[in-house]
Amino acid sequence: MNPTRLRARQIERLVEAICLTAALLPLLMLGGLLLDVLVQAWPSMRLSFLTHYPSRAWASAGILPGLVGSVLVVSLTALLAVPVGVGAATYLEEFAAPGRFRRLVELNLANLAGVPSIVYGLLGLALFVHFAGLGHGLLAGALTLALLVLPIVLLATREALRTVPDSLREGALALGATRWQVTSRVVLPHALPGILTGAILGVSRAMGETAPLLLVGAVSYVTFLPTSLDSPFTTMPVQIFGWVSRPQAGFSANAAAGIVVLLLTLTGMNLAALVLRARLRRDPT
Amino acid sequence: MTAPRLHVHKLRAGFGGKEVLHDLELEIAAGTVTAIIGPSGCGKSTFIRTLNRMHELVGGAWVKGRVLLDEQDLYASDVDPVLLRRRVGMVFQKPNPFPSMSIRDNVVAGLRLTGTLSRGQTEAIAERALRQAALWDEVKDRLDDPGAALSGGQQQRLCIARALAVDPQVLLMDEPCSALDPIATARIEDLIHSLRGRYTIVLVTHSMQQAARVSERTAFLLRGELVEVDDTRKIFTKPNDRRTEDYITGRFG
Ligand SMILES: Nc1ncnc2c1ncn2[C@@H]1O[C@H](COP(=O)(O)OP(=O)(O)O)[C@@H](O)[C@H]1O
Ligand SMILES: [Mg+2]
Numbered sequence: 001m002n003p004t005r006l007r008a009r010q011i012e013r014l015v016e017a018i019c020l021t022a023a024l025l026p027l028l029m030l031g032g033l034l035l036d037v038l039v040q041a042w043p044s045m046r047l048s049f050l051t052h053y054p055s056r057a058w059a060s061a062g063i064l065p066g067l068v069g070s071v072l073v074v075s076l077t078a079l080l081a082v083p084v085g086v087g088a089a090t091y092l093e094e095f096a097a098p099g100r101f102r103r104l105v106e107l108n109l110a111n112l113a114g115v116p117s118i119v120y121g122l123l124g125l126a127l128f129v130h131f132a133g134l135g136h137g138l139l140a141g142a143l144t145l146a147l148l149v150l151p152i153v154l155l156a157t158r159e160a161l162r163t164v165p166d167s168l169r170e171g172a173l174a175l176g177a178t179r180w181q182v183t184s185r186v187v188l189p190h191a192l193p194g195i196l197t198g199a200i201l202g203v204s205r206a207m208g209e210t211a212p213l214l215l216v217g218a219v220s221y222v223t224f225l226p227t228s229l230d231s232p233f234t235t236m237p238v239q240i241f242g243w244v245s246r247p248q249a250g251f252s253a254n255a256a257a258g259i260v261v262l263l264l265t266l267t268g269m270n271l272a273a274l275v276l277r278a279r280l281r282r283d284p285t
Numbered sequence: 286m287t288a289p290r291l292h293v294h295k296l297r298a299g300f301g302g303k304e305v306l307h308d309l310e311l312e313i314a315a316g317t318v319t320a321i322i323g324p325s326g327c328g329k330s331t332f333i334r335t336l337n338r339m340h341e342l343v344g345g346a347w348v349k350g351r352v353l354l355d356e357q358d359l360y361a362s363d364v365d366p367v368l369l370r371r372r373v374g375m376v377f378q379k380p381n382p383f384p385s386m387s388i389r390d391n392v393v394a395g396l397r398l399t400g401t402l403s404r405g406q407t408e409a410i411a412e413r414a415l416r417q418a419a420l421w422d423e424v425k426d427r428l429d430d431p432g433a434a435l436s437g438g439q440q441q442r443l444c445i446a447r448a449l450a451v452d453p454q455v456l457l458m459d460e461p462c463s464a465l466d467p468i469a470t471a472r473i474e475d476l477i478h479s480l481r482g483r484y485t486i487v488l489v490t491h492s493m494q495q496a497a498r499v500s501e502r503t504a505f506l507l508r509g510e511l512v513e514v515d516d517t518r519k520i521f522t523k524p525n526d527r528r529t530e531d532y533i534t535g536r537f538g
Contacts, residue, residue, distance in 0.1 A: 018525050167381040174339060175395030176371030177449055186396050189385060239469070 030181060034263075041256035049257055053223045054239065058250030063258050065222040066239035067279040069138075070265070072226060073235055076142035077149055082199045084146075085104045085153030093161040094183045113151040120148040120210030129216050136217025137230030144216050146210060149202040157199020160191040200273035204266055210237040236262045288316040288485040289355040289454050291336065297351035298328075300343065305331045306509045309350075311336060313502070318477060318486040319346055320500035320517065324532070328509040329489040334455050337373040337486060338366040353456070356535050358422050371399070374448035374457040379464050381442035382432035382447070383450075388424050391432040395451040410450055418446035438469025445476065456484045460491060474499050493533055497521050505529045 044058070052062025096102045124144025134140040164187050172182040188195075213235055220242025222234045234242075236258055243255035291313040298306040305328045313319050323331050334340035335348055338359060349380060352359040382391045392411040395416060396402035402410075411428065415421040420442040424435070432443055441461055458477075462470040476515050477499045478487060490496050496518060505512040505526075513526045524530045 008435040149315050165381075167377065167379060168383060170339065170377065171383065171447075172394070172398055173342065174337065174370055174375040174377075175398060175447065176367055176369075176397040177395070181398045181400075186383060203533075 037256050043261050044253040044257035055165040066234050069233040070235040077145040078203045081149040084159050085150050089154045089157035103129040118211045121215030122214045134228050135230045138233050140216045144212050145206040151200035153224035160194025164190045193277045208241050290298035290315040292353040294351040298348045301345040309511045317367045319499045319502045320496035321489045327506045352380045375457040376461045378460045384433040386430045389428040392446050409505035414446040414450035440464050456486045458488045
């Protein structure tokens, strides 16, 4: 083999090695991080962690109010944001005449999705807590998160609707179907897997948010479960935040265990999204 | 119901500031097959889409003039385009069965979408339409398979069956064979033959052989103008217009 060819091959190898490292690095870091969290969480990893309330003694403290709070807030958020987001995207894509109004809305949507979450928190505080007088409760928190999730759901739904080929819409219209019939019976079912994925992604985002909830009044020391829409509440990230700021080492173990529970919940949600998507793809009706 | 005649009068159509069809004047007799030929971009699709009011669905599209279906002007203010499209069916260039529906559901899709399918009729209607579209024998044992699993030619016949199931009077076909191989094309042409008389058929085609094989009348469209319309035999043997002759002898287009 001549020397220039040899050199070219060596460079190729080198580039390959660098690329591989670049690809593995984030995975390794993520793995290391997870391992670190697990090690730290170990002292607090007991089943009672899931069923206990927070306590001044770290060893008997649990994440129950945070877990229940997260599930409630996120469910409420989904209930509020998904129908509105899907409805709005469907209106914009399938019904609104193209024009200045639609362009204006679309331009703003892209910007809304990039607004820092603390800004939504401030908005929620002014709008829901003070102006609407909902207090520092579950509903105010869910409404705030719904605002945050809405553009994400809307954009994902829009993308899903755009993947529906126009030939299907035309085929249905040519059979004498109305716009609404075409949308509800042909377009939405076709886009459903994509819409669901977008909705779950948006809702997972709500699951991890802390700052906006702190602003509208989630507290990290709650010793009861919410009983009504204006009950004080906490969520897992807020609870974790509370534990991290305590000086005793035991509480950082609690925080790490809280992170494990949060990550498991998120993974569960994303798995559900995957399974749902695969189901709908395979067996569309 | 008998097939209607179509009368196109002073029809202009376009997109925004652009006029694509200029003052078309055309008479289509009841129950005949009329072929529309012309180079690509001359406005064949635009024309055929004005006949079932699909044209106006595109943003900025406009139509002027009249299209009479028997005595009724399609563009009269009291005509609901949605109901009109059930009388004037359409088959597209690329077969477009609904991918998430079975073969059977595809056939009755029009009735189901519009909420006009009565219970217990599905099987009978599906069989009748599939027989009419000469597809029954090939699919009768697998009506539950997805429509998208069929070959291209079968998919196009499925789309024809789907259009027929709504019981239209007019059938519009926009280059229905352009995505198909010669054998599948021959099948569709036979099918068009068998539908003549019961339906008034308007067939856009880029193939002059196809026009010659299946149509009774042929209209030649050039840059949005109707150059000539006559009996198909006449158009292909002794056209009146020089431009028609140039086109059919392959001198342009
Ligand atoms: N959606 C549209 N917007 C603007 N112009 C269009 C649109 N669709 C078609 N046209 C124009 O109209 C003319 C006729 O097109 P078409 O009817 O599709 O021709 P054909 O079917 O004979 O090939 C072409 O010049 C084309 O560029
Ligand atoms: Mg065309």
